[in-house]
Amino acid sequence: MEQTLSIIKPDAVKKSVVGKIIDRFETNGLRVAAIKKMQLSKKDAEQFYSVHKERSFFSDLIQFMISGPVIVMVLEGENAVLKNRELMGSTNPKEAKKGTIRADFADSVEANAVHGSDCLENAKIEIEFFFAKNAVY
Numbered sequence: 001m002e003q004t005l006s007i008i009k010p011d012a013v014k015k016s017v018v019g020k021i022i023d024r025f026e027t028n029g030l031r032v033a034a035i036k037k038m039q040l041s042k043k044d045a046e047q048f049y050s051v052h053k054e055r056s057f058f059s060d061l062i063q064f065m066i067s068g069p070v071i072v073m074v075l076e077g078e079n080a081v082l083k084n085r086e087l088m089g090s091t092n093p094k095e096a097k098k099g100t101i102r103a104d105f106a107d108s109v110e111a112n113a114v115h116g117s118d119c120l121e122n123a124k125i126e127i128e129f130f131f132a133k134n135a136v137y
């Protein structure tokens with residue numbers, strides 16, 4: 001069993017497709033082990049995305065991530081990290097496979113509906129960033 005961090009980003013929360021996105025996870029063997037709705041502060045977003053701080057789009061990405069509330073979740077299941085990435089689809093929704101979350105719900109390469117940890121090591125760091133150990137069941 002693995003755990004991974006998922007964020008439903010401000011664009012998808014605004015469009016009220018939270019339930020539809022969570023349904024994709026649950027019907028594909030990923031259980032919601034923790035969940036909360038929150039407004040990220042600029043500091044939270046900058047720290048969370050610090051690996052991208054040198055990228056040209058960093059400040060746009062931070063502004064986008066704080067533009068409205070997000071849903072932060074821990075998903076649990078077999079091969080959860082990879083399974084979540086497959087269900088999400090490519091970063092750019094134009095390149096995302098048919099039937100993936102980003103193909104169906106994302107607007108652009110920036111406003112792309114969901115975040116998912118890219119490896120097990122980062123999943124652990126990202127889960128600890130948002131959830132105390134006793135908040136994950």
Ligand code: GDP
Pocket residue numbers: 052057060061090091109110111112114115116118
């Ligand atoms: P992910 O792992 O598929 O989310 O993709 P990355 O780790 O490469 O990028 C992190 C996030 O930065 C993406 O999910 C997008 O929201 C945003 N992003 C990536 N590339 C671009 C870009 O070229 N322009 C802008 N504005 N945002 C981007």
